[in-house]
Structure formats: C-alpha cells, structure tokens
Amino acid sequence: MAPMSRPIPLVQQALSRPAGRDGARPVPRINADELVAVSVLGQIAHPVGRASPYRIGYDGVPRVLPGTGGIVVNRRIGDPCVGLAGDHIEPGVALHNNGREIVGPRDGPNSALLTYACVGNPARVVNGACAGRTGVVTGKHGGVNHVLVDFPTEVLVRLCIGDRIQVLSHGLGLRLRDYPRIEVLNCSPRLLARWGLLERDGQLHAPVTHLVPARVMGSGLGKNNAWRGDYDIQLSDRQARERYRLGSLRFGDMVAIIGADTRRGPRYANDRVTIGVVVHGDSTVSGHGPGVTPLLTGPASLLRPLLRPQANVAEILGVRRAAPPRTQLTLPERDRRVRCAVPEAPPRLAFATR
Secondary structure (H helix, E strand, O other): OOOOOOHHHHHHHHHOOOOOOOOOEOOOOEOHHHOOOEEEEEEEOOOOOOOOOOEEOOOOOEEOOOOOOOEEOOOOOOOEOOOOOOOOOOOEEEEEOOOOOOOOOOOHHHHHHHHHOOEOOEEEEOOOOOOOOEEEEEEEEOOOOEEEEEOOHHHHOOOOOOOEEEEEEOOOOOOEOOOOOOEEOOEOHHHHHHOOOEEEOOEEEEEEOEEEEHHHEOEEEEOOOOOOOOEEEOOOOHHHHHHOOHHHOEOOEEEEEEEEEOEOEOEEEEEEEEEEEEEEOOOOOOOOOOEEEEEEEEEOOOEEEEEOOOOEHHHHOOOOOOOOOOOOOOHHHHHHHHHHHOOOOOOOOOOOOO
C-alpha cells in the first residue's frame, strides 16, 4: 500500500525546476522529507447573530450587514474584498469543528483544525450532495476561529450548512533549509512550490501585490501566536489607503507587511517583514479591515517583497483567474457620497387649522 504522502512528490517535482535566466533559483529548499500529513475535519459553520443586528462603523453610522460564517456563493478568492455591503466577509466556505472533547479544552477539535490547516491544503467534501468534490484552504480567520475553503461556484450553490469537509493538513513544521531566520507559518508545501519565490544574492524574494505599513495593522494585535487566525489592515485612513493602493485589495492577495514580526504573535518590528494572504473582507468597525493570515516572517534584509499584480492564491494555485486589481471605495465612502449626492427635502410645515 502506497504511503499517504501525495503532496510531497509535488513539492519535490517543483524543487527540481531549473534556475531562472538571471541565475535565481525558483524555489527554496525545504525539509519535505520530515513533514507529516494529517487529516482534520470541520463542518460548514452557520453565521452567528449578535444581540443587536447593528454594527456601528468608524463613521458613526449603524449598519445591518452580512458577516462571518455560512457559504458565500458570489465571492471567491481573486475577487475584490473592499467596498462590499458586508463586514468581515469570508469568501467560499467557513469551517468550524463543533465537536467537544472530554480530554483537554472542550473546543480542542476546532483549535486543532485551526492550527493544522495550511493555506493551499486540499479539502474534500465527505457527505451530502457534493460528496467527493474538492476545494482548497485559503486562510484562517481568528476570533470567530474559522478555516476558509474555496470551491467552484457550482459546488458552493449545492453545499449545505453542516456538511463535513476533510482537510489534508500538510505544512506544520515546514522549514526553509537555507534560510533559518525566515519562519514559515500556515503555509503548505504546495503553495510554497507554486508561489514563484526566488533566491537571489542570499535573499528570498516573494511575489506580492501590495506593500502594507505595519502602522495600519489593527485587530489581531496582542495575540501570542500567529498560527490560529489573522490580523487586519485598517482602511479608515484615506491618505494611507490611497498611497499604498489598499482600495484594490482582493481575497487571496499576497501582501507584505513592512515592519511586522509575527514569529510569536503580531507585533511591530522596524527591521522585519511579514508576508501573508488576504483572507476576509473589509469592515466598517474601528480597528478592523481585510484580514491577513501570515505565511512568511523574517528580517527585512533577507525576506524581500517582489511586486507582482497577479500574486494571488487564485492565480498561484490555478484555481481561477483573479479579477484585475481596481481601486474600490470603502463602504463608508460610498454611503457618504450617496448621502451628499441626494439633497435633503425641505421640511414640510404643518399649520393648525380651525
């Protein structure tokens, strides 16, 4: 019986690709022979309502919007994540393991799912009308503690809340043999092999779509690890958003957070950089915005971002074509323009008559 290590030959095949014309090697060497593949499972999570349906935006406006959980049918990796009439939208399917353990923490199964799953891992539906159909892990959303999975649209419309999806986790313990000071988090060997990483002059160059200053990072700061979720890019400052083109962010974009260290949890560090993937949509709530799950973190002298417009998980893994990057207004901006464009009707005075 063949060993259950199907992803490993894919990585080894990718590592054997020839060097580029400029002498740069396409993929760094990894410890592929040491990695262990483990299956983990979750159920499609239902959205959870709060006591109040309103979310108070940083502009002071209360809104009722779709949020986390469920099956998002019309938004997938590669689509714009800014300006949607939603809050923290999770593209595709949100997974949560609802099992309870009598040994250890009661939510231990979901904590394991959240830790083990790596971006780029294959996922398979194991029951229901779509049993046997496959998708791919696209990120992790902390706080609500969901693992996000992309499926083709024709699968998304047939999936049901509660359907079970099994993920072949492969990537925990992954190391870059030639770059011990660069740490890998939440990243599968499959994604690493197809990303287009380049080694040049002792540095590792990673394709990204955007550079993000660490000063705009918000929700997620203060955690003691970066293995179980994400942290958010705040888009409320118009000048920063325009300067760094953050209005054109898409689900699945690879982004470089300049001045960020996520080895032991997200924190500011001027001499370091973190590269991650955008996993959920924008938010109108103060301190929140598109979420980034970290993938690589290291010294800025070794880990170098390489701007590439199509550095999106949808394109990297060959899932689908990503939408062309195009700047979108945030929801508060759009609402404000609508309010300013429609003049208020003059008050009607009612006179008492006898």
